[in-house]
Amino acid sequence: MNRKQERKLSMFVVLAQFIQGTLSAILAAMPNFDNLFGEFMHKVNEINVLTGNQVLNREGNFIEKITIKELVSKQGGVIAGKVMGYASNNDLYLLYSEVDYTESGLVKLPDTLCRTTCMIIHDKALEHLANLAPYGVTAEMLGEFKANVELYELSIPKPKAGIQDKKAATAGLKVKFQEASVLVAKMFKLTRIVTTEYPEFVEEFINAKRIDKAAYYxxxxxxxxxxxxxxxxxxxxxxxxxxxxxxxxxxxxxxxxxxxxxxxxxxxxxxxxxxxxxxxxxxxxxxxxxxxxxxxxx
Known part of the structure; x- marks a missing residue:
């Protein structure tokens, strides 16, 4: 990663942290902003993985792989327990066996298997979501769980690349930066919607964008x-x-x-x-x- 990309990534991180700290009412006033921001966060984490940095969680804070594994294992264990309760009450023996995992059991699994198992728990819960309300399972809960599992997947180390693969990775990194920059530009265009109501938000957004310039680094x-x-x-x-x-x-x-x-x-x-x-x-x-x-x- 060259110096220009380092400055650009610093800007991405500061912008992500700024948006995460913004009142939800301001973000809601800009149609499609949340979707663009979600895509942007995913691109930033892909860049972080390619450059060997830690990934960012939903609050814009850096997080260690071991920490995110513990988090998804805890969430997976809780959701699995609720689905197991529903399956037991309705004699759904196959469903029960498919999600029969505890938090400690998930933590002990190898990284890739833990990720796969957590997604199975998520998919099974989503499949029966209409019947799981009395057990405390919500769409919001599953959405957060899935986002954390995807974040965990990004944090899992990949096999070291050879020379040709490294060249491809360098080219891929350039593409990720371009894609993230396009998303920043789209989000910035949407800030015009709230210029009158929330001028300070727009000003802070602009200030965060400037950090990729050398004078603002x-x-x-x-x-x-x-x-x-x-x-x-x-x-x-x-x-x-x-x-x-x-x-x-x-x-x-x-x-x-x-x-x-x-x-x-x-x-x-x-x-x-x-x-x-x-x-x-x-x-x-x-x-x-x-x-x-x-x-x-x-």
Missing amino acids: ELSAKGMVVDGEGNRVGKVTMVCNELNFKRRVSASGGFYLKHMEDGVYQFVFSRPGYETTVVKMVFYKGERFDVEVVMKVA
Whole structure:
């Protein structure tokens, strides 16, 4: 992966994290945005796999293969148990045997077999979904399970490639970057729909897109402002007198800090109706950190 692609991938990751932190109401106001974002996340994870990086989960956080295997095994075990209960009550012996797996049993399976077994559990549950409501199985639950299984499949190491295969992989990587860039462009066009209602979202989207340019490459911090119950708080003013810095966070409470000077600085967060909150942030060149700012209602 060349330097230009590294910057581009950094932009993809920051953009993914920004969108994941955006209020669902904003995303829902842009028809087809969720579908485009889903395709985009899949392309980014394919790039991550090809370049040996960790993959991203739905929240935009990097995740280890062993962690995602534990997650799908837990979800698969829970869903399998519910389907087994339904099968037992209705004397569906074949169905019972097809999904007779526990969380611990799934974890012990080899990677590819674990993935295949989890998909069997998903498909069988989906096949009987209409009858599984009393057992607590929902379409949303199965959708999340399938997405995690697909993420797990991406994280499974593939056989090392030979010289010719590596050339093909390099060419394939270029294609994946192009496809992901096309999806970013399509999502950006949709942001015009909410320019009037959510101008801060559009501005933050543009800022995230710029990170692939050399001048915007270094991201010092990514943060979120929440209240005491964990709900996002938008339209908060953040000020650092030492850096002569003043900005408002996005409508969804998110903010990014780029090219900050090394050192420890105090940032003051304020908004009418909330107690003023002071947060110390440490910046060091080459390092990026996440911060959560908690503001109490006045």
